[in-house]
Amino acid sequence: MMAFEGLTSRLQQVFGKLRGKGKLTEDDVNEALREVRLALLEADVNFKVVKQFVAKVKERAIGQEVQKSFTPGMVVIDIVNKELTDLMGGTQSKLVRNNKPPTVIMMVGLQGAGKTTTSGKLAKWLQKQNHRPLLAAGDIYRPAAIKQLQILGEQIKVPVFSLGDQISPIEIARQALQHAKQHGHDYLIIDTAGRLHIDEQLMDELQQVREAVQPDETLLVVDAMTGQDAVNVAESFHQQLALSGVVLTKLDGDTRGGAALSVKAVTDCPIKFAATGEKIDALEPFHPERMASRILGMGDMLSLIEKAQAGIDADKAAEMERKLRKAEFTFDDFLDQMEQMKKLGPLDQILDMLPGMGQMKGMKDMRVNEKQMARTEAIVKSMTKQEKGNPELLNLSRRKRIAAGSGTTLQEVNRFIKQFDDMRKMMKQLMGSSGKPGKGLKNIKNMFGKGMKFPF
Amino acid sequence: MSFFQRLKDSIKQKTEAITGKFVAGLSKTSSAFVSQVSDLFSRRKKIDEDFYEELEEILISADVGVHTVLQLIEDLRKEVRVQRIEEPAKLQPVLSELIMKLMRNEQSLSLKQSDSGLTIYLFVGVNGVGKTTTIGKLAHYLKSQGKSVMMAAGDTFRAGAIEQLEVWGERVGVEVIKQQSGADPAAVMYDAVHAAKNRNVDVLLCDTAGRLQNKSNLMDELNKVFRVIQREVPDAPHEVLLVLDATTGQNALSQAKLFGEKSGVSGLVLTKLDGTAKGGIVIAIRNELKLPVKFVGLGEKMDDLQPFDAEQFVHALFSQMNDEDEVADK
Ligand SMILES: Nc1nc2c(ncn2[C@@H]2O[C@H](COP(=O)(O)OP(=O)(O)OP(=O)(O)O)[C@@H](O)[C@H]2O)c(=O)[nH]1
Numbered sequence: 052m053m054a055f056e057g058l059t060s061r062l063q064q065v066f067g068k069l070r071g072k073g074k075l076t077e078d079d080v081n082e083a084l085r086e087v088r089l090a091l092l093e094a095d096v097n098f099k100v101v102k103q104f105v106a107k108v109k110e111r112a113i114g115q116e117v118q119k120s121f122t123p124g125m126v127v128i129d130i131v132n133k134e135l136t137d138l139m140g141g142t143q144s145k146l147v148r149n150n151k152p153p154t155v156i157m158m159v160g161l162q163g164a165g166k167t168t169t170s171g172k173l174a175k176w177l178q179k180q181n182h183r184p185l186l187a188a189g190d191i192y193r194p195a196a197i198k199q200l201q202i203l204g205e206q207i208k209v210p211v212f213s214l215g216d217q218i219s220p221i222e223i224a225r226q227a228l229q230h231a232k233q234h235g236h237d238y239l240i241i242d243t244a245g246r247l248h249i250d251e252q253l254m255d256e257l258q259q260v261r262e263a264v265q266p267d268e269t270l271l272v273v274d275a276m277t278g279q280d281a282v283n284v285a286e287s288f289h290q291q292l293a294l295s296g297v298v299l300t301k302l303d304g305d306t307r308g309g310a311a312l313s314v315k316a317v318t319d320c321p322i323k324f325a326a327t328g329e330k331i332d333a334l335e336p337f338h339p340e341r342m343a344s345r346i347l348g349m350g351d352m353l354s355l356i357e358k359a360q361a362g363i364d365a366d367k368a369a370e371m372e373r374k375l376r377k378a379e380f381t382f383d384d385f386l387d388q389m390e391q392m393k394k395l396g397p398l399d400q401i402l403d404m405l406p407g408m409g410q411m412k413g414m415k416d417m418r419v420n421e422k423q424m425a426r427t428e429a430i431v432k433s434m435t436k437q438e439k440g441n442p443e444l445l446n447l448s449r450r451k452r453i454a455a456g457s458g459t460t461l462q463e464v465n466r467f468i469k470q471f472d473d474m475r476k477m478m479k480q481l482m483g484s485s486g487k488p489g490k491g492l493k494n495i496k497n498m499f500g501k502g503m504k505f506p507f
Numbered sequence: 508m509s510f511f512q513r514l515k516d517s518i519k520q521k522t523e524a525i526t527g528k529f530v531a532g533l534s535k536t537s538s539a540f541v542s543q544v545s546d547l548f549s550r551r552k553k554i555d556e557d558f559y560e561e562l563e564e565i566l567i568s569a570d571v572g573v574h575t576v577l578q579l580i581e582d583l584r585k586e587v588r589v590q591r592i593e594e595p596a597k598l599q600p601v602l603s604e605l606i607m608k609l610m611r612n613e614q615s616l617s618l619k620q621s622d623s624g625l626t627i628y629l630f631v632g633v634n635g636v637g638k639t640t641t642i643g644k645l646a647h648y649l650k651s652q653g654k655s656v657m658m659a660a661g662d663t664f665r666a667g668a669i670e671q672l673e674v675w676g677e678r679v680g681v682e683v684i685k686q687q688s689g690a691d692p693a694a695v696m697y698d699a700v701h702a703a704k705n706r707n708v709d710v711l712l713c714d715t716a717g718r719l720q721n722k723s724n725l726m727d728e729l730n731k732v733f734r735v736i737q738r739e740v741p742d743a744p745h746e747v748l749l750v751l752d753a754t755t756g757q758n759a760l761s762q763a764k765l766f767g768e769k770s771g772v773s774g775l776v777l778t779k780l781d782g783t784a785k786g787g788i789v790i791a792i793r794n795e796l797k798l799p800v801k802f803v804g805l806g807e808k809m810d811d812l813q814p815f816d817a818e819q820f821v822h823a824l825f826s827q828m829n830d831e832d833e834v835a836d837k
């Protein structure tokens with residue numbers, strides 16, 4: 052029911068269908084992009100921005116060569132990711148610094164976006180870099196907003212300039228700037244009251260503050276959970292105040308944060324900071340590429356793509372999948388699979404990266420034991436060629452022989468064979484007859500829930 | 508009688524003042540939406556895939572939520588087949604009625620009250636949505652209905668939160684029960700419940716700190732507050748109101764679900780509808796979680812709170828279309 056599947060799981064189905072072609076056709080791309088579109092909309096990216104974006108990706112994707120080690124779906128994802136990172140701003144953007152201090156930063160935004168808290172965090176962040184910030188309490192409207200800033204200032208030992216709530220914010224800003232100059236502060240951060248972008252009177256007030264102190268940075272504070280309206284808000288603030296950057300707040304929540312993309316698209320202002328918690332030091336420089344994959348909900352799909360590029364033999368992988376689906380999977384294949392996995396790196400990390408696995412809580416607890424893996428390998432190696440191809444042959448006396456040959460116990464051999472069997476069944480279910488992973492995934496989840504382990 | 512005629516009549520029976528205020532507050536909100544919608548219905552000559560796609564976009568742009576939008580469109584397609592509708596214009600009332608049906612409160616509109624003695628309402632939600640402000644407004648609203656009200660400063664975490672509630676207490680003339688900043692919120696609630704009982708207060712409004720629904724320790728803390736209230740007054744809290752900011756997108760669904768699990772949410776308050784956001788996500792929440800909207804916030808002043816009314820909501824959302832319907836009726 053929750054709309055939180057993420058693109059990875061959505062694209063699994065598309066992956067399957069797209070496999071094994073030379074060039075991406077328009078149909079291939081359309082199918083994949085339909086899922087991309089829904090994923091972006093579910094992430095709250097504005098629908099107009101989505102439309103433009105999808106059109107752009109489509110143009111780039113059609114006719115793309117699909118390399119051997121890639122599935123066509125991965126090619127599409129790769130393009131989507133690159134375009135998205137590009138749109139997000141490519142590289143990190145720094146805070147402006149005025150050669151003639153103080154550098155003046157004005158914080159603006161809707162009610163409840165997190166301006167006051169972010170002002171405090173920014174002061175702390177500057178302080179850590181040996182600056183001497185001054186905070187100015189310009190929110191004279193919300194009850195106890197000044198008090199809130201004063202408490203924050205006390206906590207981090209940054210002075211707060213206030214004239215109470217009876218003096219206009221314009222005058223407060225003006226005097227705060229004087230104060231900063233006189234007392235050798237190199238940064239002035241002006242907190243302002245939250246307001247609606249359509250509130251002419253209050254927006255006019257901000258323009259006057261702006262004229263009075265000529266800020267070097269006008270930062271729009273945006274709640275990462277904002278929906279479709281983010282474009283209207285950002286566009287309007289930008290028009291009236293010529294923003295220089297954006298701060299995205301509440302990113303420690305479970306929102307995908309598509310608003311980031313919307314805001315970037317309509318203002319073309321860089322997102323300079325990400326706020327990730329209620330603690331005063333929970334402010335980080337913004338990383339566009341991380342945000343891109345968060346919006347898509349792809350987990351580490353991207354690194355899997357990178358690794359796939361480096362390692363996996365596509366022909367072998369396709370053959371393996373065919374075997375899994377038909378439950379023809381043998382002990383030989385199993386050893387092969389282990390070899391491939393080893394090439395890719397630690398097993399639990401790989402499992403994390405597989406589409407759909409990231410969502411499974413049980414997977415996280417499944418520590419893969421390297422020693423166990425070596426013993427498993429020994430068991431398989433003690434089987435005859437015939438036995439490896441036909442697991443059904445393994446009766447009691449054969450099992451005893453294998454145990455002796457591999458230096459393990461009969462119990463261990465039994466357990467492994469049982470697990471191998473379960474795995475074959477599970478894989479068969481997982482793949483289903485149609486090759487769709489949908490229902491099978493639930494089964495696999497149940498099995499892990501009950502403490503099922505991979506046989507190594 | 509047409510659907511809209513019925514709707515109009517039923518609204519006329521309500522006090523003009525409230526409707527007027529509601530529509531005024533929502534008109535800014537809905538004007539873009541309405542013009543888009545009516546434009547779509549009048550401009551398009553055929554009900555085809557392009558039509559549905561555009562309608563889908565309009566609904567999505569109101570934050571209705573992808574799943575619910577797809578479902579609404581599916582239902583609409585069905586109606587088109589069953590009723591053999593061919594003109595887009597005829598589809599307007601069908602769509603409105605679908606949303607109306609979803610949003611109408613079967614239960615009584617008003618907040619649940621205690622049969623005997625103290626009524627307690629608990630307010631929960633993520634940071635900055637308007638919990639404290641809504642409590643101030645609701646205190647004013649209840650007082651004007653002749654009730655005696657008390658407020659509990661359960662946000663002991665955010666800097667200045669207690670002082671903020673105290674200012675509201677002075678504004679509306681209501682006593683605030685508090686402890687010092689950093690105190691255990693469950694202990695504040697315990698105090699407040701007993702103070703309210705001792706003073707024979709009608710309604711106790713409990714503020715809590717904003718928290719993101721994925722922080723399990725903070726959600727457990729909220730659960731403790733909830734249980735303390737439950738323990739002290741067996742049928743309380745009589746309502747647990749999740750405050751939602753209308754600008755919130757799909758994440759509101761996750762909020763409703765997880766706050767529901769930890770604090771037994773019984774209804775929603777949709778704030779900041781005086782902005783340009785449409786708050787359509789409440790349609791998805793109603794659809795998927797069955798939670799009704801009880802109040803809407805239309806500004807920052809103490810009387811900017813109105814009981815939610817599905818008919819008014821849809822009326823305001825489609826007011827322009829209404830007029831056209833009326834013309835067509837004649
Ligand atoms: N325009 C508008 N602003 C509102 C509305 N409701 C609340 N606000 C404003 O939103 C801001 C945050 O409101 P609060 O009541 O402090 O929100 P909260 O949920 O208590 O916040 P925390 O306690 O910090 O989590 C304040 O500036 C309010 O004035 C509304 O309906 N419309």
Ligand SMILES: [Mg+2]
Pocket residue numbers: 638639640662668714715716717
């Ligand atoms: Mg509050």
